Amino acid sequence: MLIIEKIEGFEVISDEILRDIAQRAHGGWSTEYIAKYNGAEVGLLSFDFYQNKMESKIHEIYVLSEFREKGIGRKLLMYAEEVAMELRCFSIALEPHPFDRTVSLDMLISWYARNGYTPLVSNPKMMVKNLVYAVR
Template identity: 35%
Template sequence: MTVEFLATKGGKEAGLLIFHHWPFNSIGIIHEIYVLHAFRGRGVGTKLLAFAERYVVDHKCRSLQLTARSLDSDFMSNSNLRKWYSSHGFMGADSGGPTMKKVLLTDPAAESFSLT
C-alpha cells in the first residue's frame, strides 16, 4: 500500500513523505522524503523519517528500505544524504550504492537485550 503524508509547520506545507509498505513480508520502502527549501535544516526531514519508522512498525513491518538519491544536489550531495541516513541508523549496501536499509525493533524485549 502506498501512503503519502504532508508535513506542515506553522500552517504551511513543509515537506512530503511517500512510502509503500508490505506487512505480509515485513518491508517498508521510502520512495521520497522531500523538505521545501524554507524548512530545510529545521528537523522536518528527521521528523518525517521518524514518522515513517513508527508507521511501518505499527503496520507490522520489521525493516525500512530506501534509495538515497538527492533531489536537490545544490543543497545536499548523494554522499551527504547517505551520511544523513546513516546517522539515523540506516546501513548501506556493501557495494557503496544508494540502497540503504534499517532493521526496526518491533519486540519490546529485544530493546532490553544485553550481553553483560
C-alpha cells in the same frame, strides 16, 4: 508546531512543488504524507508497505529548501519508522537520491547513516534499518 497528515488526494496540496513531488512519487503501493509547520506545507513523505514481506520502504522524503535544517526531515524519517513499526515491519529501506541541487548524494547517505541506516550488501545503492518493536 509540526503535524504530519496522510494525503487523501493531490488536489489538497497547495504548494506546487510538493504536489508535483507527491504525484511523481505515488505508486501502486505508496501512501503520501504532508508535513505542515504552523499551517504551512513544508515537506512530504512517500511510504511503501509490502505486506507479503512485512517490509517497508521510504520512497521519498522532501523538505522545501526554506524549511531545511529545522529537524523536519528527521521528523518525517521518524514518522515513517513509527508507521512501519505499527505495521509490524521487520525493516525499512530507502534509496538515497537528491531531489534538487542543494543536497548532494554524499550528504544524504551520511545523514541516513547517522540515523541508523546501512547499505545493503546485495545492493549498496539501497540502505536499510532493522526495526525492533514490542510484541503485544
